Amino acid sequence: MLSAPHLSVADFLHACKAITGEQYVLSAAEDKQVFESEWRGRMRGDALAVVLPSDTAQVAAIVKLCRKANIAIVPQGGNTGLVLGSIPTAPQTAIILSTRRLNRIRAVDADSNTMIAEAGCTLAAVQQAATDVDRLFPLSLASEGSCTIGGNLSTNAGGTAVLRYGNTRDLCLGLEVVTADGEVISQLHGLRKDNTGYDLKQWFIGAEGTLGIITAAVLKLHPQPRTRCTALLAVSSPENALQILRLAGTCFGPALTTFELISGVCTELVLQHIPGTRQVFPQQHPYQILLEVSDFHPASHTLALWENFEQELMQADLILDGALAGSVAQANDFWKLRESISEAQAKAGRNLKHDISVPVGRIPAFIAETGALLAAACPGAQVVCFGHMGDGNLHFNVNTQQVDRQVNPEALDDTAVSRLIHDQVHRFGGSFSAEHGVGAMKRDDMLRYKSETELSMMRAVKQALDPAGIMNPGKIL
Amino acid sequence: MLSAPHLSVADFLHACKAITGEQYVLSAAEDKQVFESEWRGRMRGDALAVVLPSDTAQVAAIVKLCRKANIAIVPQGGNTGLVLGSIPTAPQTAIILSTRRLNRIRAVDADSNTMIAEAGCTLAAVQQAATDVDRLFPLSLASEGSCTIGGNLSTNAGGTAVLRYGNTRDLCLGLEVVTADGEVISQLHGLRKDNTGYDLKQWFIGAEGTLGIITAAVLKLHPQPRTRCTALLAVSSPENALQILRLAGTCFGPALTTFELISGVCTELVLQHIPGTRQVFPQQHPYQILLEVSDFHPASHTLALWENFEQELMQADLILDGALAGSVAQANDFWKLRESISEAQAKAGRNLKHDISVPVGRIPAFIAETGALLAAACPGAQVVCFGHMGDGNLHFNVNTQQVDRQVNPEALDDTAVSRLIHDQVHRFGGSFSAEHGVGAMKRDDMLRYKSETELSMMRAVKQALDPAGIMNPGKIL
Known part of the structure; x- marks a missing residue:
């Protein structure tokens, strides 16, 4: 099992325990499970042990030991990642090194x-x-x-x-x-x-x-900002959302803190699946924007800016409806709508996540074109689109559970759906992983969308800094 | 001369000219001089030629050619650096690749x-x-x-x-x-x-x-900020300057843009050597602070913040005198005092530059301790201290021209003065090059102050990305 035959598994585990103390090396299946499993339960990796060092010196000692024994190391923090980055996925024998006790x-x-x-x-x-x-x-x-x-x-x-x-x-x-x-x-x-x-x-x-x-x-x-203004705006289209983003930039400058786009589908999912959420507007709208301004200055100043923004919004006829949170509780309600989307989606069934970014100004065209392509190639696929529009990052997720493959035998399978979307992202000059990373899940995308020069430079640096290849093998490259 | 004997110098230059056009490969001494010389005239390097490509494709072709001929490349922009980074200093045959024509x-x-x-x-x-x-x-x-x-x-x-x-x-x-x-x-x-x-x-x-x-x-x-407030404050000590920095942080938050410390020696040098500069305060003070606040919001708002700041300053009795620029012209005058220090210093004679940073809170102790050490070890040395106190970066320069080595034969020589200062910086957890870089000038400092692990990682990445060692050899490492 080990490629350094002079150190048996038992010897290795014994040496680990000598470094961290007996109880911080977990090798029983039931103890390892929570560390080995992706948090949504999509996959379980196989670790020789989970090691929990308590300080930097212990981490260094464990790494030296692994280097000697030629055992790979999968570092793990909260294990909340979405791309299988923090569990073992490569064939090498590996430990999970949990940083949980480095918590000072x-x-x-x-x-x-x-x-x-x-x-x-x-x-x-x-x-x-x-x-x-x-x-x-x-x-x-x-x-x-x-x-x-x-x-x-x-x-x-x-x-x-x-x-x-x-x-x-x-x-x-x-x-x-x-x-x-x-x-x-x-x-x-x-x-x-x-x-x-x-x-x-x-x-x-x-x-x-x-x-x-x-x-x-x-x-x-x-x-610490002294003032926050949180608002929910209902709009008819991503085009209007983009115009509002520009206007907000002009009106608030650096105080503009959050600009999230939420499609009507997302709002419906949340209202349906998450207890305690409620419709803010009397009717459903195609899109909502969660906008937050935070300012170092007193509320009076921010409110004056806000009034000006509101006037400009009205004059330009950009919104269908709008609500400025009148209390912290109400602001929290708005945020809950946004923060519950992932959970609601999970409850609604398996969905394909696409954590993409494109240049901000191209978001409306991206949503329209990609939606149309998808509707044609995979009838019944539901786009669940939301995210950080202000920085160009959308979670362009797709639920394919309603796709009737008997009626539409040519409908793209899940892999092909993701491929279609990532190809679109690439065509729009975007990124197939805006904030989630690559992990083990998007390595194929690296090969498809990165140039040979980019890949070979990354490989060269990986080889230079981890020549034995023991650090989180099978991730990124 | 060339290590690739199959390509003569003449062939190489001919190939360069085929890429850029004849007139953009300079090989006559008089044409090369301005590119080969450090702008203060402290050193001249020796380049086989100066090559001026006009676009990225030409740069790539020149690099491929140099790689083939094993000729090093010293990239050069405006050649305004202070650490000999942009002229040839290593023994290898090198060209200077000027980016001057890549100016779109x-x-x-x-x-x-x-x-x-x-x-x-x-x-x-x-x-x-x-x-x-x-x-x-x-x-x-x-x-x-x-x-x-x-x-x-x-x-x-x-x-x-x-x-x-x-x-x-x-x-x-x-x-x-x-x-x-x-x-x-x-x-x-x-x-x-x-x-x-x-x-x-x-x-x-x-x-x-x-x-x-x-x-x-x-x-x-x-x-673009809508409002700028520029002020000059006279203070008795770096301690008071630090307290003012804290107060300004509290009063202005993210709008605090510039916080420069200027010692009395610097002001004197400027007034003496730079025509058109004038004393702002009726008398000379130990230190001055150039403080600028820039705000996205209207002037009325910023002025209200400023009045509050001023009141707090007065209450805390932190300043000896102060002037808020009443016009753009006056603000420019204040800035001219600050921006002319280097030029004034140059006119006052050779000085040793130390572009250092320490944690902001330790600046007063650093100035006091280092000044005392220097006075003892090198009597007559004049500290010319100014810089970006707000981010911990000081130009702790020293003029040793008045050191009388006959009276004080043990007085440190220039190298030892710089060593003393950099050792102090290191002791204070600081950096021996805050913003100027390493170039050829501070390689010894790299060896002295960086750990072996840090150096070996840098060397490994250099080796991985430039295995032939043709990119600006003799710089940093």
Whole structure:
């Protein structure tokens, strides 16, 4: 089973336990299960053991041991990913290295607007630690209670405030990393400017654990906004949504924080499947926009901007209906509509996820053209389209359960549906993975849509930094 | 002379000319001189020729030719660098590849807040193209009339607005690059979110031309601020400056754009050497702060914030004097004081530049301790300290011309002075090159202050992406 025959499985596990303590090496099937399984239950990988080190030194020791035994390592944070990135999928013998116990907030510095958090801290814990010192850590996504900052960094997570604050990459000032050799690189000084050679952190952010293991990070904090305006706008088309996005950019400038598009299908799914949600408008509309403005300035100022925006909206006749949240509770209701879409979709049955981005101005054409192609090639397929329109990122999901293959024997199968959509994305100059990453699931897309030069450069760097190929094999490349 | 003996120098130059046209391959000494010389005249490198391709295809062809002939390539933009990064310094035979003719703005998209600019566009041209569509490209530095965006990207330039907008890396959404193999990677779609494998642009930004040649970039544009408040504040100490920085952060939040510290010595040098500058305050003060707030909102709002800030300043008794610019002309006067320091210093005689950063909160201690150490070890050395305090970056320069080595034979020599300062920076958890890069000048510092693991990872990636070692040899590593 092991390719280093001088170290038996028993010896290897014994050595792991000597590093972490007996109870932090799980090798019984029932203990491993939750770590080995994709959270939606779509797949289970096979790990020799799940190892839970408690600090960076233990991580380094485990990596050195694995290197010696030629055992692969699948780093895992909250295991909330959507592309099979955090469970074993390759034929090599592998352990799962869970960062769960690396969960300390090492330092919070409100003066410097920085925080040092260990990889296993949940995103919610990081947000809370920032709030505690009257600062904002702006990364926000549906899984924030479970996902970890190490996973967010390794996948360069996006979420709902990218428009204003950027992706996770933009929120990181430095990393502590255990390399594939088991060496520790520590760049945790939190400098805003440092041009001393190649910026190593950039290599590990978004690398999905294939080059090394992020164990801690210096995160950028932002001032806590004093005011939030949250609104739901009903519109007839993505074209109008695009015009509203432009108008909002002009009216609010950098204060425009969130601009989410929600198709009528999504709203219906949520109302049907999620208890406690309610229709905001008297009738169903083709699309809704969840728009949020957050401002450092007092509410009076933001409301004045808002009134101006509203007037311009009316004059341009861009909306069918609209509601500005009058209370935090109402704002939360609006957000619940948006945040429940994935769950509602899951309850409605299996769907094909497409986490795509295109240049913002091309979103209306993309939705129209792709919808028409799909309707022709796969009659009955239902498009469930929503997402972060402000930064060009749509979740262009498709439910094919109503496709009647007896009536339409030529209807595309699921793989071909995804292919059609990703080909469209490519034609529109977009990305087949805007924020979820590649994992094991989109490797074929890498081969199809990346140039040979891009792929060979990625392979060269992977080979240079992980020559033994033990870091999360079978992911990305 | 050439290590590929089958291609003579004459053949090589002939082949270059076939690619670019005769007049764009300069091989006469007098034609090459301006390209071969560091702009302050401190050094001249030796290039076989200066080649000026006009487009990306020509760059790629030149790189393929150099690879075949085993001739090194020193990419050069505006040649305004301060660390000998853009002239030949290594023993290999090299050409200078000037990007000067790659100077088209390919596209400006105000809707998407993006611009595609070729590497040889000056920073000023990029700024102007943004202004033309009522947008801001916020990168700003003293050499903006001459430096190029390709050079800014390759050195991850900083400047005076990093506090609000980040470094050049933060202003780039995608690159077009010619690799060391002469292949073209084009990632110019301007997506805000794209997690399809390793983010290749990050490898080339800040790599100082050692991994490939940036030929074009998608740049992020920002809304044009409607209001600017520019003030000069006189303070007694860096401690008070730090307290003011904190207060400004609280009062202005993200609108705080510039926070520059200027020591009294700098002001004196400027007033003495730069015609048209004048003393703002009736008397000289130990330090001045140039503070700028820029806001998307109307002036009335910003002025209200400013009044509040002023009141708090007074209550805390933090300033000795202060002036808020009453006109654009006055604001320009304040900026001229700041922007003329380097020139004044040059006129005052040779000085040792130290482009350092430390965590912001440690700046007062760094200045005090390092000044005391220097005074003891090198009596007569004059510290000329100024810079971007808001992001922790100081130009802690030293003039040693008044050191009387007959009276103080043990006084440190220039190399030892720089060593002392960089050792201090290291002790304070700082960077020996905050925004200027490494070039040929700070390679020894890399060896001294970077860990062996960091260096070996950088070398591994260099080897992986430029196995023949033809890209800007002798720089960084």
